Amino acid sequence: MARLVTSSSDAPSNAALAPGLYIVATPIGNLNDITLRAVDVLSRCDGVACEDTRVTGKLMKHLGLSKPLWRYNDHADERDRARLVDSMATRAVALVSDAGTPLISDPGYRLVNAARDAGVEVQTIPGPCAAIAAITLAGLPSDRFLFAGFLPVKEKARADMLAEFAMVDATLVFYESGPRLTKTLGAIEDRLLGRRVAVAREITKLHEECRLGSAVELIAHYEAKPPKGEIVLLVEPPQETDASAEDVDALLRDALKTEKPSQAAAKVARATGADRKALYARALELRE
Numbered sequence: 001m002a003r004l005v006t007s008s009s010d011a012p013s014n015a016a017l018a019p020g021l022y023i024v025a026t027p028i029g030n031l032n033d034i035t036l037r038a039v040d041v042l043s044r045c046d047g048v049a050c051e052d053t054r055v056t057g058k059l060m061k062h063l064g065l066s067k068p069l070w071r072y073n074d075h076a077d078e079r080d081r082a083r084l085v086d087s088m089a090t091r092a093v094a095l096v097s098d099a100g101t102p103l104i105s106d107p108g109y110r111l112v113n114a115a116r117d118a119g120v121e122v123q124t125i126p127g128p129c130a131a132i133a134a135i136t137l138a139g140l141p142s143d144r145f146l147f148a149g150f151l152p153v154k155e156k157a158r159a160d161m162l163a164e165f166a167m168v169d170a171t172l173v174f175y176e177s178g179p180r181l182t183k184t185l186g187a188i189e190d191r192l193l194g195r196r197v198a199v200a201r202e203i204t205k206l207h208e209e210c211r212l213g214s215a216v217e218l219i220a221h222y223e224a225k226p227p228k229g230e231i232v233l234l235v236e237p238p239q240e241t242d243a244s245a246e247d248v249d250a251l252l253r254d255a256l257k258t259e260k261p262s263q264a265a266a267k268v269a270r271a272t273g274a275d276r277k278a279l280y281a282r283a284l285e286l287r288e
Contacts, residue, residue: 017044017092021115023108024094025101025127028230029204031062035127039063046091049084051106055098067094074107081114088120099230101129105149105175130203131173134232137210138171138198141237145171151184158184162191166270172235178227182219188235189215193251193271198234201227238271248274252283261287 022041027033042048042060047068050056056069072080072095084093095102095111102108115122135142148165151174152158165172172192176184181199188197192215199218200210207229211218251271255264265280 017041019088019090019092020121020123021088022092022094023102023124024096025125026059026096026099028099028128028130033128033204038125038127041094041125045094048094048096050096051098056096072111081111084111085114085118085120088115104129104131130232133203134200134234135173137200138234139212140171140198140234145173147173150175158187159191162187166192167238169237171237174233176231176233178229178231181227181231182222184233185215185219191270192235193267196236200232202229248272249286252286256283256287
């Protein structure tokens, strides 16, 4: 029988950590998801750089640990980074986000970049990540995906970004908030017509949910039951176009209920890959 061999350098120890930057993933909901290695690093580091000292303070209290907490978030400037990097010459600094893996939709990459430029040793302690957890829940293709963080707040910028991703042959992964969810689903229906969408929310928490369906179905559900908590949105890749003429006509008729012929043609072209000019001509026929 094969035996797992652990080197002495991997085993937990009471010895101080070597100076440097330690990127530590923390739970996204269930606190039991923290790894043994993360607990070991947090117990032996000299201090923790975090987004919100109150949030990280609760985690440290849960773990029975007490360490200096230094705020490092979106508002940190070059001086804040410089002070942290200077301290890494003699101290072990753990970097955490409020939840999940640092640098995923947070500003930590600038600190990592500055540390590397200064010759500081950087190590990662992997663990929970909402985007990866959602991919495992959704049941959409997972062999290739594109994580795009948060979509823009403004309607046109959001629509333009979705149009940019329309022909990306991969599952699209976004972060979203509850109040913006239905508007974002509407933009997905407009720009990525006919694709299945998954809404994963409250992952690893008591009310974990992953709902899969069309954007229209999901809009109806969440308008009736406004969502709370942090959300991951996943959109399936574009399908190979083998739509029949009847299928294309059905999509055009549906689009023409709310769109001009040119807009309907563009919408169906994005969904099927069919020629836009031909679709425009057919849309004019159907409208008449």
